[in-house]
Each structure stands twice: as C-alpha cells, then as structure tokens.
Amino acid sequence: MGLTIGYAAMLEQFHPTEAVALSAYAEEHGFSGTMAADHFQPWVPAQGESSFVWNVLTALGERTTGDLGPGVTAPTFRWHPAMVAQASATLAAMYPGRHWLGLGSGEALNEHVVAGYWPEAPERINRMFEAIDVIKKLFQSGLDNKDVKHSGTFYKMESTRLWTMPEVA
Structure with a gap:
C-alpha cells in the first residue's frame, strides 16, 4: 500500500x-x-x-x-447521531467507495451553540461512544432492512432505520 x-x-x-x-x-x-x-x-x-x-x-x-x-463531525451536541448517520449514508450512496466518516467528541466553540453547557471530558467521551453505537446500529439497520431503537444515557431513538444506504456488493 x-x-x-x-x-x-x-x-x-x-x-x-x-x-x-x-x-x-x-x-x-x-x-x-x-x-x-x-x-x-x-x-x-x-x-x-x-x-x-x-x-x-x-x-x-x-x-x-x-x-x-x-x-471531524461531532455526533454529540449539535448533531443527533441519527442525523449524522443519515447524512453519511446519503453521501456513501451518492459516491460509492469514496465517503468516509470522521467522528469526534466535539469542542465548545461549535457545540455550545445548541448545547447550552459544556461538560467535562469524561461526559463528552461517553456521549461520543454512545453516539457511535447509535450510528452503527443505524448503518446495520439499513443493511438488514430492520428497525432499531435506542434508549441510552444521552440519546433516545424511536423504532427506525436508514432508508438510503449504499449498495453493498
């Protein structure tokens, strides 16, 4: 390589x-x-x-x-992880094999705009890991054509799935 x-x-x-x-x-x-x-x-x-x-x-x-x-995109405060999953899946469907998703925990300058407060690093990291879990569930839901739910510490998601997904060979 x-x-x-x-x-x-x-x-x-x-x-x-x-x-x-x-x-x-x-x-x-x-x-x-x-x-x-x-x-x-x-x-x-x-x-x-x-x-x-x-x-x-x-x-x-x-x-x-x-x-x-x-x-990187922070699916923690400004974005709900479901919105990040939808945006990423749409780009991947439009440009097969070209899109990648960079995720992080965010930083106050951009995230406080809608968050109203800025927690310490341990909470930000925990939010990011839970958000990644939600995104992975949604990506899998699009592949499996099955609805998923999530009820965690920071995020809730009703029964849904991603409808736009890249074709998998």
Whole structure:
C-alpha cells in the first residue's frame, strides 16, 4: 500500500465555492481526496466563513473523484447521531467507495451553540461512544432492512432505520 495525501478544506477560512475549487485543484495536482472541516463558526472572526460541511461534501463529490469526508463531525451536541448517520449514508450512496466518516467528541466553540453547557471530558467521551453505537446500529439497520431503537444515557431513538444506504456488493 502506497502513501496517499489528502487535502484539508478549511471551511472556516474559505467561501464554499472557493473551498470546492481549491479541493478540485488539489486533486488535479495529486492529492487523493478531501477532508472538510465541520465547524458552526470560524475559530476567529478574521477567518470569516463557516459553510455547512454536508453541502460542501456533496459539491465535492460532484466536482472531484477522490475520497471525501468530514474532519471531524461531532455526533454529540449539535448533531443527533441519527442525523449524522443519515447524512453519511446519503453521501456513501451518492459516491460509492469514496465517503468516509470522521467522528469526534466535539469542542465548545461549535457545540455550545445548541448545547447550552459544556461538560467535562469524561461526559463528552461517553456521549461520543454512545453516539457511535447509535450510528452503527443505524448503518446495520439499513443493511438488514430492520428497525432499531435506542434508549441510552444521552440519546433516545424511536423504532427506525436508514432508508438510503449504499449498495453493498
């Protein structure tokens, strides 16, 4: 297996159309794919941008041929894990074999926008692991065509499944 190098599309620094153009340019010059930042707001106001990562990833899928994914999405506060699973499964269905999902526990700058508080690291990590469990259940539900439920410490999910899934060979 050879070395591959991907491009990091910093969506807090570039307008979305410019970020897509730069990602396509990077691929034309040897980069293997794109990781796009999932931030609700820029790190500092001078950066001045903050595009919705899932829209940019869709545009990247149309404009490029390499792999693509968010780096990283936090399915813990701003996003319910079911929404992350749906977004990821949709990209995987649209761009087979190209999409990957990067997950993390989040950070206050972006997550407090809807969370209202910022817990200590142990709770954030526990939320992330439970969220990953929900996402894995949903991915499996789409493959098995069976509804799943979840009732955990941090997340609840009624009986549902993912309807849009990539075709599995």
